[in-house]
Every structure is written in C-alpha cells, then in structure tokens.
Amino acid sequence: MFRRTIRIETQGEGEIVDLTPHVARSVHESGVVDGLVNVFVPGSTAAVTTIEYEAGVLADLKRALSVIAPDTASYAHDRAWGDGNGRSHVKAAVVGPSVTVPVIDGDLGCGTWQQIVLLELDVRPSRNRSIIVTVTG
Known part of the structure; x- marks a missing residue:
C-alpha cells in the first residue's frame, strides 16, 4: 500500500480541479502494477468524481448541481448554523x-x-483541501 496527501488551495464555490496528474504521479511512485487507487477528500463540502475536463461539460455539471441544490432554496442547516453552506453539504453528499x-x-x-x-462546493472564498490518495495492489 502507498499513501500520499495532496494539498490544494481552492478559490471558492464551483471550482473544479483536475487531480489526474497528481493521482497518476502517485500511482507511478507507488510501484503498483495492478491494483486500485482511491482518491478521498475529507470534509463535507467538497467532492471527488470523474468527468471529461472540458469547459462545456464542466459548465453543465455546475448547472446540474445548482438545479439539485440551488442557492435560492431554504436549508435547515443554514437556519441552524447560519453559515450559508447548506447547499454545499447537499451537493457534496450527492456526488460523494x-x-x-x-x-x-x-x-x-x-x-x-x-x-x-475535486469539486469545491463550499461558499467560502478559498479553502485548503487535503486529498488522500491510497494505492493498493
């Protein structure tokens, strides 16, 4: 098993960061020939997925997530905590x-x-994210 933490500073809600080069580098450095790589982001307002990293598809994903959890909706989380990121938690839970x-x-x-x-879904203007890459084989 090989594990690495990648640190990324994001620039706010809606940013989509291509992690592929970082993950590929971790796989190569691990020496694993056949196995699995898991990419995990701790926290409840970011998500990790796969997509074609192309402007049109990225815009479509952002639009789809805004339909699922719009900024104009009322969220119980926001009423309880007052931090305005209820939609961020919902989007992150849907994607994973x-x-x-x-x-x-x-x-x-x-x-x-x-x-x-990596999908940055939090409403804060910037976040320091740690992404855990685990290669097994």
Whole structure:
C-alpha cells in the first residue's frame, strides 16, 4: 500500500480541479502494477468524481448541481448554523467524497476522456483541501 496527501488551495464555490496528474504521479511512485487507487477528500463540502475536463461539460455539471441544490432554496442547516453552506453539504453528499479507479499495468485505468476531479462546493472564498490518495495492489 502507498499513501500520499495532496494539498490544494481552492478559490471558492464551483471550482473544479483536475487531480489526474497528481493521482497518476502517485500511482507511478507507488510501484503498483495492478491494483486500485482511491482518491478521498475529507470534509463535507467538497467532492471527488470523474468527468471529461472540458469547459462545456464542466459548465453543465455546475448547472446540474445548482438545479439539485440551488442557492435560492431554504436549508435547515443554514437556519441552524447560519453559515450559508447548506447547499454545499447537499451537493457534496450527492456526488460523494471519493472515487476508486483501477491501476492497470502501472497506469490509471481511466478512459480516454475521463479525468479525476475535486469539486469545491463550499461558499467560502478559498479553502485548503487535503486529498488522500491510497494505492493498493
């Protein structure tokens, strides 16, 4: 098993960060030839998924998440805590905090147009995120 923590400073709600180069580097450094890599973000206002990292698809994802949890909706979390990020928690829960990808012949088993991304969903202007990459095989 090989584990690395990647640190990323995000610039606010809606930012989508391509983690693929960081994860691929971790896989190569691990020496694992065949196995799995798990990418996990601690916290309840960010998420990890895969997507084609292309401007149109990224815009579509942002729009879809705003339909699922719009900023104009009333959230019980906001009433209880007053921090205005109820929608952030809902979006993060819908997408999820992690993704697992196969490691095949020492490389990520992603499809041609598939990248691993971090979704910053918190309403704060910036966050320091730690992403835990675990390679097993």
